[in-house]
Structure formats: structure tokens, C-alpha cells
Amino acid sequence: MQHGGNTHLDSIGDHIVNQGDTVDITTQLWISNILFDSHATCRYLNFKIINNAGMVLFHKRKLTNWPTAKAFVKIPTINLTPGEYKIVVYNEPNKLLHINSCNTTGTLTIISK
Numbered sequence: 001m002q003h004g005g006n007t008h009l010d011s012i013g014d015h016i017v018n019q020g021d022t023v024d025i026t027t028q029l030w031i032s033n034i035l036f037d038s039h040a041t042c043r044y045l046n047f048k049i050i051n052n053a054g055m056v057l058f059h060k061r062k063l064t065n066w067p068t069a070k071a072f073v074k075i076p077t078i079n080l081t082p083g084e085y086k087i088v089v090y091n092e093p094n095k096l097l098h099i100n101s102c103n104t105t106g107t108l109t110i111i112s113k
Contacts, residue, residue, distance in 0.1 A: 006033070006100050007031055007032070008030050008102050009045075009102055009103065010104065012027050012104050015087070015107070015109070017077055018077075018111055019078070019110050019113055022074050023075040023108060024073075025072060025087060025089070026072035027070070027104055029069045030069070039067065039068060040064060040099065042063055042064060042066060043064045043099065044091065045061070045062055046059065046061050046088075046091075047060045048087070048088045049108060052084070057085070075108075081110070083110060084108070085107070085108040088105050091103075
């Protein structure tokens with residue numbers, strides 16, 4: 001989990017799957033204030049899979065839901081070759097609402113069946 005000043009995302013962890021499986025990635029966006037953290041609903045999160053060369057192989061933009069501020073994607077691995085990939089999830093900042101950008105990362109390891 002990485003804080004973006006007043007925001008943070010729950011950790012997405014690392015995932016090991018067989019090639020062809022679908023990976024479910026879920027995270028929750030939080031806004032911090034002086035007294036407590038609260039959910040940040042109806043905010044866009046970007047989910048990306050990036051290979052070792054830095055190419056984005058998957059990108060999906062999803063809204064955090066109401067009332068939990070969670071967003072999730074299903075990532076098909078049928079077209080990904082076995083190996084390790086970086087998973088990156090980040091929110092889009094909003095200056096008007098004073099929402100900073102933050103991200104969380106993990107590793108996706110795909111193994112041959």
C-alpha cells in the first residue's frame with residue numbers, strides 16, 4: 001500500500017495462477033483525515049498489468065462502488081505467456097475535491113499448465 005498524501009489503497013497482494021485462468025483483483029480506496037479514514041466512493045481506479053519491458057498489456061478503468069469504495073477487475077491470462085508481471089492499481093486525483101493520487105502494486109506470476 002502506498003499513501004498519496006490524503007488517500008491510500010488496500011494492498012492487492014501477489015497472485016500465482018495457471019496460464020488461462022482468470023485473476024480477480026480487488027482493492028478499496030480510502031481518504032484520510034484528522035480523525036479517521038473514510039471510504040472514497042464513486043472514484044475511478046486504473047488497473048494495469050505491465051511486463052518486464054514496461055509495456056502495458058492490460059488496462060481497465062473501474063469506479064469504486066457505493067457504499068464500500070471497492071473496485072475489482074477480472075483479468076484473463078489466456079493471452080499472457082508464463083512469467084512475472086507487475087500489477088499496478090492507482091486512483092485519479094481530483095484537485096477540486098482535494099483527492100491525491102495513490103497506488104498499490106503486486107506481482108502476477110503465470111505458470112504453464
